[in-house]
Amino acid sequence: MIDFHCHLDLYSDPVAVVSSLQAHHIGVLSVTTTPSAFKGTASLARDDRRIRTALGFHPELAATRQHELPLFETLFGQTRFIGEVGLDGSPGLRHTWAVQEIVFSRVLDRCVEARDKVVSVHSRRAAEPVLDMLEARPRIPGLVLHWFTGNATEVDRATGLGCWFGVSPAMLASQKGRQIASRVPRDRVVCETDGPFGRSRGELSMPWHVLDMPALLAPVWSVSEAAAARLIGRNEARLLEGSS
Ligand code: MN
Numbered sequence: 114m115i116d117f118h119c120h121l122d123l124y125s126d127p128v129a130v131v132s133s134l135q136a137h138h139i140g141v142l143s144v145t146t147t148p149s150a151f152k153g154t155a156s157l158a159r160d161d162r163r164i165r166t167a168l169g170f171h172p173e174l175a176a177t178r179q180h181e182l183p184l185f186e187t188l189f190g191q192t193r194f195i196g197e198v199g200l201d202g203s204p205g206l207r208h209t210w211a212v213q214e215i216v217f218s219r220v221l222d223r224c225v226e227a228r229d230k231v232v233s234v235h236s237r238r239a240a241e242p243v244l245d246m247l248e249a250r251p252r253i254p255g256l257v258l259h260w261f262t263g264n265a266t267e268v269d270r271a272t273g274l275g276c277w278f279g280v281s282p283a284m285l286a287s288q289k290g291r292q293i294a295s296r297v298p299r300d301r302v303v304c305e306t307d308g309p310f311g312r313s314r315g316e317l318s319m320p321w322h323v324l325d326m327p328a329l330l331a332p333v334w335s336v337s338e339a340a341a342a343r344l345i346g347r348n349e350a351r352l353l354e355g356s357s
Contacts, residue, residue, distance in 0.1 A: 185219075
């Protein structure tokens with residue numbers, strides 16, 4: 114299984130987490146929050162091909178790191194994986210909205226040109242403006258809405274736009290998260306933890322908690338745990354293949 118959204122570089126001991134990954138036989142999409150974090154985070158993976166490092170530009174940091182946009186452009190060709198990027202409409206970030214839009218527009222435009230990117234997108238309190246920006250552009254086949262919290266109409270709209278959805282154990286711990294997961298087409302779901310943020314198994318989220326997802330999604334989908342695991346595996350393969 115693959116954890117499609119984890120911040121390996123934000124654990125207190127990233128090297129220890131990376132060592133434990135091998136024992137759990139899981140892959141990780143190792144997202145970053147700034148272009149300047151990409152090289153150091155990529156070096157954590159060493160030659161482990163199961164860790165794929167994504168080039169990110171988190172909306173919370175868009176305003177203070179706007180000067181890193183040229184670095185983002187420089188690094189863009191070095192990885193197929195982009196994230197964490199997006200928009201955040203939280204009240205404390207409202208004053209940065211214009212810069213967030215500039216950064217996310219540029220990121221999306223590059224991803225449209227590149228065609229083959231897998232992109233992990235943040236949309237907290239910004240589901241509608243994120244979907245508006247996607248709708249205004251040609252489809253990006255590998256676009257994953259990470260921890261989506263939009264309403265039913267927005268879930269359906271995102272589905273119509275060809276988005277994937279990253280679902281986590283922490284998300285399924287809430288009634289709203291389970292409602293979203295049950296509304297999303299099951300062939301558009303991949304799994305994630307967003308570690309070290311959020312909690313699962315009563316502790317800080319760790320990338321191997323993604324292994325709990327077949328058991329957590331089985332009742333949502335009314336299928337066996339084995340069938341849920343097969344579905345997830347097929348979805349992961351399709352997303353990485355670039356088929357929509
Ligand atoms: Mn995140």
